[in-house]
Every structure is written in structure tokens, then in C-alpha cells.
Amino acid sequence: MTECFHSFVGQVADVEVSGDTIRVRKVHAVVDCGFAIDPPNVTAQVRGAINFGLSAALYGRVDFDQGAVVPTNFDSYPVLMLDTAPAISIEIVNSGAAIGGVGEIGTPAIAPAVADAIFAATGRRLRSCR
Numbered sequence: 721m722t723e724c725f726h727s728f729v730g731q732v733a734d735v736e737v738s739g740d741t742i743r744v745r746k747v748h749a750v751v752d753c754g755f756a757i758d759p760p761n762v763t764a765q766v767r768g769a770i771n772f773g774l775s776a777a778l779y780g781r782v783d784f785d786q787g788a789v790v791p792t793n794f795d796s797y798p799v800l801m802l803d804t805a806p807a808i809s810i811e812i813v814n815s816g817a818a819i820g821g822v823g824e825i826g827t828p829a830i831a832p833a834v835a836d837a838i839f840a841a842t843g844r845r846l847r848s849c850r
Contacts, residue, residue: 722829725821727753729766731833733806737841744774744806744834749826754819756812762822763810769826770808775800777831 721730734746749766756762779798783790791797839845 722825724825724828725823726818727751727820727822727825729825729829731770731826731829733830733833733837735834735837735841737838742778742834742838743804744778744837746807746809747830747833748809748811749829750811750813751822751825752813752815752817752820753822753825754817755814757819759812762812765822765824766810766826767808769824770830771800771805772824773827773830774806774834776827777834 721728728751730750732748733744736743736745747770749770751762751766753762775798778800782797835846
């Protein structure tokens, strides 16, 4: 769970671990942004932020060779693809609190949610994906 832009987001991840391969199968997010003026936009923002955060958590790294960045374009930089993206469900809670923001609020909580799910599945705490 995290607080971001005066909104709150809680996330639970369902992961599949096979050897060194981690696949996030499902993510459920609960969002409290006060009164949701445009619920479909809240859902879209949180869904996109979760996928963005998963790209960073699962694949994010930049390699260097003699001080130069190795991936010179995004075609060689791994990101989450449609066929590996999880099913995402989002519940919006209208708490009556002041209106909060929704831009990227789903990003900060996804890596810890995945790490906790991996721990629950394997009993191991991962400190890196490499």
C-alpha cells in the first residue's frame, strides 16, 4: 500500500515462480482518490502505472561497457509486453476524502507487492532480479 498525490493505493500480486522465471499472473488494486471524477480514467491510469512499474521491477536495468550505455535504443531494452502483462482488476473506493491525483499512483506499490508474493510462494526474499 502506498500514499501518492493525496490518494491511496493497495495492491496484491499473484505470481508464478518456476526456477528463476517470475511471471506476474494477476494484480488486484484498490484505489482511494477521494471522489473519482472520471472512474474509467482512474482505472486506465492505475492499469498503465502497474504495467510501467512491472517493467521497471522485472526488467529495469541499464548495462554499461567502458562507460558507454549498452542498449542504444528501446528495441534492445526489455519491457513488459502484452503477452506477459498480468490480468489487472481495479476497485475504486469513494471514501469522501478530498480529491487526490491518479497519475502514476499505481507504480510505487507494485514492486513490493510482487516481492511479497514471491516470498509467499518460495519463502525467499529477492533483493534483485539478476
